[in-house]
Amino acid sequence: MGRGxxxxxxxxxxxxxxxxxxxxxxxxxLIAVACFVAGLAHxxxxxxxxxxxxxDPLVRARNALxxxxxxxxxxxxxxxxxxxxxDFDLLLQAAEGLVRAGDAPGGxxxxxxxxxxxxxxPRVQTTxxxxxxxxxxxxxAASRFESALRADPREVRAHAGLAEVRLExxxxxxxxxxxxxxxxxxxxxxxxxxxxGVAYVLTGRPxxxxxxxxxxxxxxxxxxxxxxxERARGEAAR
Amino acid sequence: MTAVTAVGATAxxxxxxxxxxxxxxxxxxxxxxxxxxxxGFSLLVLALLASGxxxxxxxxxxxxxxxxxxxxxxxxxxxxxVRLYTRPGSFRDxxxxxxxxxxxxxxxxxxxxxxxxxxxxxxxSLYLTWSxxxxxxxxxxIAVLYCYRSGAPWDEKEKRWLRLACFAPFLYSFLTIPGAxxxxxxxxxxxxxxxxxxxxxxxxxxxxxxxxxxxxALFVRHQVSGRARLPLISLLAVLANAVWLVLLSYQxxxxxxxxxxxxxxxxxxILTIVHVKEQMKRPGNGAPAWRHxxxxxxxCLGLGYLxxxxxxxxxxxxxxxYGESLLLVVSVINIHHFIVDAFIWRLRRDPSYAAAAAxxxxxxxxxxxxxxxxxSADSFRASG
Numbered sequence: 001m002g003r004g005x006x007x008x009x010x011x012x013x014x015x016x017x018x019x020x021x022x023x024x025x026x027x028x029x030l031i032a033v034a035c036f037v038a039g040l041a042h043x044x045x046x047x048x049x050x051x052x053x054x055x056d057p058l059v060r061a062r063n064a065l066x067x068x069x070x071x072x073x074x075x076x077x078x079x080x081x082x083x084x085x086x087d088f089d090l091l092l093q094a095a096e097g098l099v100r101a102g103d104a105p106g107g108x109x110x111x112x113x114x115x116x117x118x119x120x121x122p123r124v125q126t127t128x129x130x131x132x133x134x135x136x137x138x139x140x141a142a143s144r145f146e147s148a149l150r151a152d153p154r155e156v157r158a159h160a161g162l163a164e165v166r167l168e169x170x171x172x173x174x175x176x177x178x179x180x181x182x183x184x185x186x187x188x189x190x191x192x193x194x195x196x197g198v199a200y201v202l203t204g205r206p207x208x209x210x211x212x213x214x215x216x217x218x219x220x221x222x223x224x225x226x227x228x229x230e231r232a233r234g235e236a237a238r
Numbered sequence: 239m240t241a242v243t244a245v246g247a248t249a250x251x252x253x254x255x256x257x258x259x260x261x262x263x264x265x266x267x268x269x270x271x272x273x274x275x276x277x278g279f280s281l282l283v284l285a286l287l288a289s290g291x292x293x294x295x296x297x298x299x300x301x302x303x304x305x306x307x308x309x310x311x312x313x314x315x316x317x318x319x320v321r322l323y324t325r326p327g328s329f330r331d332x333x334x335x336x337x338x339x340x341x342x343x344x345x346x347x348x349x350x351x352x353x354x355x356x357x358x359x360x361x362x363s364l365y366l367t368w369s370x371x372x373x374x375x376x377x378x379x380i381a382v383l384y385c386y387r388s389g390a391p392w393d394e395k396e397k398r399w400l401r402l403a404c405f406a407p408f409l410y411s412f413l414t415i416p417g418a419x420x421x422x423x424x425x426x427x428x429x430x431x432x433x434x435x436x437x438x439x440x441x442x443x444x445x446x447x448x449x450x451x452x453x454x455a456l457f458v459r460h461q462v463s464g465r466a467r468l469p470l471i472s473l474l475a476v477l478a479n480a481v482w483l484v485l486l487s488y489q490x491x492x493x494x495x496x497x498x499x500x501x502x503x504x505x506x507x508i509l510t511i512v513h514v515k516e517q518m519k520r521p522g523n524g525a526p527a528w529r530h531x532x533x534x535x536x537x538c539l540g541l542g543y544l545x546x547x548x549x550x551x552x553x554x555x556x557x558x559x560y561g562e563s564l565l566l567v568v569s570v571i572n573i574h575h576f577i578v579d580a581f582i583w584r585l586r587r588d589p590s591y592a593a594a595a596a597x598x599x600x601x602x603x604x605x606x607x608x609x610x611x612x613x614s615a616d617s618f619r620a621s622g
Contacts, residue, residue: 017333021333021334021337022337024337024338024340024341025336025337027341028337028340028341028344031341031344032344035549035552036544036549036552038552039548039549039550039551039555040548040551041555042551042552043548043551051547051548051551052547053304053305053308053547054304054547055304055547055564055568056304056491057560057561057564057565058561059560060559060560061561076559076560076561077561078559079559079561079562080561080562082354082355082358082359082562083358083362083562083565084362084417084562085355086362086363086416086417086422087416087417088416088417117416117426183293184290185290186296187296187297188296188297188299188300215297218297218301219297219301
C-alpha cells in the first residue's frame with residue numbers, strides 16, 4: 001500500500017516542480033523582454049536613435065565630460081569604481097575622470113587605492129600627472145610624467161601627458177616629439193592624434209593637421225575633434 | 239581468415255594515406271578550419287598589431303572594434319542560448335538550465351547592481367577568473383574534436399595529458415590576472431609576502447613555459463610513437479589559446495576585445511556547423527545549408543545586440559550608471575554562457591557530438607567511436 005502511494009506523491013511533486021519551472025521561465029522571459037523594450041525606448045527617447053555599437057564602460061562618462069555635465073560624469077566614474085575596484089587600470093581612469101569632473105578628493109582617494117595595489121607603479125605616476133594637468137599645475141604634472149617615463153619609457157599616456165603640458169607651455173617641438181612617440185607605441189589614441197593636429201596647426205602645417213584630425217575623428221568623432229578637422233581643412237584650403 | 243585479412247589490409251593502407259604530420263580532417267576546408275577554428279587568423283592579426291608595422295591596421299581595427307565584437311563575440315554568447323532553446327528536448331532534459339537559470343541570472347544581476355561592493359565586484363571577478371578556464375576548455379574541446387575526426391582511439395591517460403597541456407594557460411591567468419583568480423581569492427597581504435610572491439612568480443613562469451612546451455611535447459611524442467596522433471590543427475588551436483592568454487596582456491582593452499572576437503569566431507563556426515548538420519539531416523529538409531547557417535547566425539546576432547547593446551540601458555533608466563550596468567550585464571551574461579556551455583556540450587548521447595565529430599566522409603575517415611564515447615564530456619566541451 002505504502003509502496004503504491006510513493007509514485008503518486010513523487011508524480012505530484014514532479015508536477016509541482018515542473019509548474020514552478022514554467023512559472024520561473026515565464027517570469028524570466030517577461031522581465032527580459034521588458035528590459036529590452038525599456039532599454040530601446042530609453043535610448044530612443046533620450047537620444048533619438050537606437051542603441052549604438054559601444055561597449056566601453058567609460059563612454060558615458062567621457063561623453064558627459066565632453067558635454068560639460070560634470071555631475072553626470074562623476075556619477076559614472078563613482079559607479080565604475082564601486083563595481084570594479086580591483087581593476088587597476090579602470091580605477092586609475094576613474095580617478096582621472098573624477099578629477100576632471102571636479103571631484104579632486106574622490107580622484108585622490110582612488111589614486112591612493114591604486115597605489116596600495118601597485119606601489120610605485122609608473123601608471124599611478126602617470127595618473128597623478130594627469131590629475132595635476134587637469135588642475136593646471138603644469139610643472140608638477142610634467143615632473144610626474146617624466147618620473148613615470150624614467151620607470152617605463154613605453155608608458156604611452158605619460159608621453160601623451162607630457163605632450164599636453166608642452167603644448168600648454170607653447171613648447172611645440174617637444175610636444176610634437178612626445179606625441180609622435182606616444183603614437184608610435186599606440187597608434188589608436190584619438191586624443192594624441194588630435195593634439196598632434198593642434199601642434200601642426202600651431203606650427204603652420206595645416207595639411208598634416210587635417211590628416212591627424214581625420215584619424216582622431218575616425219577613432220572618436222567628438223564635437224571638438226570634428227570642429228578641429230573643419231578648421232584645419234579651412235586653413236589648408238587657403 | 240577473411241576478416242583477419244581485411245583488418246590486416248586496411249591498417250597499413252590507412253597508415254599510408256596519412257602524411258608525415260597529420261593535418262586533421264577539416265569541417266569546411268583546410269584554409270577555413272586552420273584560420274578560423276584553429277585560430278591561425280588570430281595569430282596573423284595579433285602579430286601584425288604587435289609588430290607595429292601597420293598603424294593604419296590598428297586604427298581600422300579600433301575604429302570598427304565594436305562592430306566586430308557584435309558580429310563575433312556578442313553573437314557567440316547569444317549562440318549558446320539560441321542553441322539551448324532550439325536543441326530538441328532541451329526543456330525536458332535540462333529544466334533548470336532552460337527555465338530556472340534565466341530568472342536566477344536576472345535576480346543575481348539585480349542584486350549585483352544594488353550591492354556593487356558586496357556582490358557586483360565579486361561577480362565581475364568570478365567572470366574574469368572563469369573566462370580563461372572557458373577559453374582553455376574550448377581549446378581542449380576543439381583539439382579533441384579533431385582527434386576524434388581523425389579516427390584515432392584516445393585513452394583516458396592521453397586525454398589527461400592533453401587536458402593538462404590545454405589548461406596550463408588558464409593556470410597562468412589564474413596566477414597573474416589582476417582583480418581575478420588568485421588576487422581575488424587571496425588577501426593582498428598574503429600575496430605581498432616575499433615568500434608567497436616568489437612561489438607565485440615561479441608557478442606563473444612554470445605555467446607559462448608549460449603552456450607552449452606541453453602541447454608541443456605531446457605533439458612530438460604522438461608523431462614519434464606513430465599512434466593516436468594529435469592532428470596539427472589540434473596543436474594550432476591549443477597554441478593559439480596559449481598565445482591569447484599568456485603572451486598577450488589579457489586585460490588591455492583592445493587586445494582583450496580582439497581575442498574575444500577570435501574566440502567567438504571559433505565557437506560560432508563549430509556551433510553553426512553542428513546546427514546545419516542537424517538541420518540537413520532532418521526528414522523533409524528542403525533548404526540549402528547556407529540558409530540554415532544564415533538563419534541561425536541572424537538569430538544569434540539579433541539576440542547578441544539585445545543582450546549587450548540594449549539591455550544595459552534598461553538599468554540606466556532604473557537609475558544606475560551606464561558603466562556599472564554594462565559591466566554587470568556583461569559579467570552575468572558571461573557566467574550564464576559558461577554554465578549553459580558546460581551543459582549543452584556535455585550531455586552523453588547529445589546529437590551535437592554525432593553531428594560535430596562525424597567527418598561526413600566514409601571508410602577510414604569516418605568516426606570510429608561508439609556514439610556514447612564520442613558524446614563524452616571531452617568530445618567538445620566549449621566551456622567549463
